Amino acid sequence: MAKDIRPYALSRRRAADVAAAELRAFSDLLASLGDTDWALATDCDEWTVRDVAAHVCGQYEELARPTTLLRRLRTGRRRYPDRIALDAHNQVQIDDLGRLPPAALVAHLARYGPVAIRRIRLMPGVLRKISTERFYPEPPLAEPNLGYFVDVIVARDTWMHRIELSRATGRPFEVDDHDHEIVGQVVRDLDKAWRRPPLRLELTGPAGSTWQIGGSAPVESVTADTLAMMLHLSGRDGVDLPPDSPLEAARVVF
Numbered sequence: 001m002a003k004d005i006r007p008y009a010l011s012r013r014r015a016a017d018v019a020a021a022e023l024r025a026f027s028d029l030l031a032s033l034g035d036t037d038w039a040l041a042t043d044c045d046e047w048t049v050r051d052v053a054a055h056v057c058g059q060y061e062e063l064a065r066p067t068t069l070l071r072r073l074r075t076g077r078r079r080y081p082d083r084i085a086l087d088a089h090n091q092v093q094i095d096d097l098g099r100l101p102p103a104a105l106v107a108h109l110a111r112y113g114p115v116a117i118r119r120i121r122l123m124p125g126v127l128r129k130i131s132t133e134r135f136y137p138e139p140p141l142a143e144p145n146l147g148y149f150v151d152v153i154v155a156r157d158t159w160m161h162r163i164e165l166s167r168a169t170g171r172p173f174e175v176d177d178h179d180h181e182i183v184g185q186v187v188r189d190l191d192k193a194w195r196r197p198p199l200r201l202e203l204t205g206p207a208g209s210t211w212q213i214g215g216s217a218p219v220e221s222v223t224a225d226t227l228a229m230m231l232h233l234s235g236r237d238g239v240d241l242p243p244d245s246p247l248e249a250a251r252v253v254f
Contacts, residue, residue, distance in 0.1 A: 016120050023117060023158065026109075030165075031106050072093060072096070132145060160230065197219045
């Protein structure tokens with residue numbers, strides 16, 4: 001039976017638990033990498049494993065130290081005026097941290113990651129309502145506020161980068177209950193933006209399930225590997241869909 005999308009609106013407490021679980025999973029993968037893994041190319045254009053790690057470390061550092069986020073946003077606008085704010089900001093993270101040796105990156109995440117999770121748990125409502133469009137006008141989030149960013153996007157972004165590192169290094173992608181929650185949030189955002197006839201989406205493999213998209217009896221059906229479909233929805237190379245597939249042009253912000 002296809003799952004109902006509605007239960008996947010996470011509570012604040014559960015969202016923080018999911019973010020903490022994903023941080024542990026990413027940290028464990030990072031700590032397992034060998035010396036030759038860090039220079040390998042990833043699914044992120046022009047980013048190596050080290051670059052991806054630097055970006056993720058930068059994200060958690062900024063959650064722990066918001067002034068660092070503001071500094072990098074200003075630097076990005078000045079240093080990379082031809083890029084959108086998000087891309088410029090991400091590049092500054094790599095500029096700042098991408099030359100650290102692997103052990104230092106692992107230690108950086110161990111230092112700031114737990115502080116970031118505590119800030120997510122304790123973030124007051126007035127801050128959660130702040131519009132993210134003042135920082136990142138594009139791409140637009142499904143819910144453009146800081147609460148949605150910390151509850152959904154932080155874990156989702158880390159999760160997608162863990163997929164990239166697993167694929168680049170040949171490491172297994174470990175799955176537990178929190179992975180199902182992250183996939184559920186992606187499907188929920190897909191459903192919220194869905195404008196085509198109702199769809200039955202069967203995701204197989206790790207963190208897979210069957211979903212009903214569109215709110216009524218499905219008239220179309222798509223079956224795909226879970227991780228491949230998540231890569232596709234993020235705009236990376238994932239599953240090969242026929243040109244007339246209802247999901248060919250579908251995208252979700254990661």
